[in-house]
Amino acid sequence: KNEVEQSPQNLTAQEGEFITINCSYSVGISALHWLQQHPGGGIVSLFMLSSGKKKHGRLIATINIQEKHSSLHITASHPRDSAVYICAVVNYGGSQGNLIFGKGTKLSVKP
Amino acid sequence: NAGVTQTPKFRILKIGQSMTLQCAQDMNHNYMYWYRQDPGMGLKLIYYSVGAGITDKGEVPNGYNVSRSTTEDFPLRLELAAPSQTSVYFCASSYSMIAGNNQPQHFGDGTRLSIL
Numbered sequence: 001k002n003e004v005e006q007s008p009q010n011l012t013a014q015e016g017e018f019i020t021i022n023c024s025y026s027v028g029i030s031a032l033h034w035l036q037q038h039p040g041g042g043i044v045s046l047f048m049l050s051s052g053k054k055k056h057g058r059l060i061a062t063i064n065i066q067e068k069h070s071s072l073h074i075t076a077s078h079p080r081d082s083a084v085y086i087c088a089v090v091n092y093g094g095s096q097g098n099l100i101f102g103k104g105t106k107l108s109v110k111p
Numbered sequence: 112n113a114g115v116t117q118t119p120k121f122r123i124l125k126i127g128q129s130m131t132l133q134c135a136q137d138m139n140h141n142y143m144y145w146y147r148q149d150p151g152m153g154l155k156l157i158y159y160s161v162g163a164g165i166t167d168k169g170e171v172p173n174g175y176n177v178s179r180s181t182t183e184d185f186p187l188r189l190e191l192a193a194p195s196q197t198s199v200y201f202c203a204s205s206y207s208m209i210a211g212n213n214q215p216q217h218f219g220d221g222t223r224l225s226i227l
Contacts, residue, residue: 013143033215043201043218086153099216101153
């Protein structure tokens with residue numbers, strides 16, 4: 001079983017829909033990252049959080065440390081949100097470079 | 112606003128050839144990383160560095176070598192290219208990764224490498 005599981009693997013939505021992507025992890029963590037990988041391949045860090053909730057524009061990320069679960073929400077989705085969204089956790093007590101990545105959720109937003 | 116720059120963007124190698132993937136960052140970040148991304152898989156850490164002169168193995172280091180002679184540069188070397196090394200390679204950097212003081216990682220645009 002992977003230490004970081006994302007669901008769904010693929011998601012197709014209509015423009016304007018509210019989208020939720022889930023991330024569950026099985027290790028102790030000090031932080032969790034949400035990343036966006038554009039169709040061209042570039043990767044951008046969206047959020048880094050260790051508790052609670054963060055909001056940036058139409059994106060909202062939440063984390064429940066006790067349940068080892070995080071969600072990424074996109075409100076009023078738009079075709080430009082089409083990308084792969086990747087969850088990654090910083091393994092608490094692990095080596096300095098120890099980010100564990102999920103396999104990603106491929107989101108396609110149709111106009 | 113260069114950030115993390117990777118070269119080349121694409122490369123095709125023959126089995127047994129060697130090459131160096133270049134990575135440079137201009138943000139004065141201490142930490143640098145090399146990842147590989149295979150289809151349908153999460154990114155895997157190959158090597159990382161916590162500062163000039165210091166490198167350490169990640170999850171999948173076999174077949175690769177790195178060096179960190181300066182803060183800015185972190186090249187990844189493939190000595191004897193094998194088909195299993197066909198992948199997309201990403202370099203990243205961050206200010207620090209100390210527990211309790213986590214910083215986001217900044218990624219390069221990737222190098223798509225095919226070994227034939």
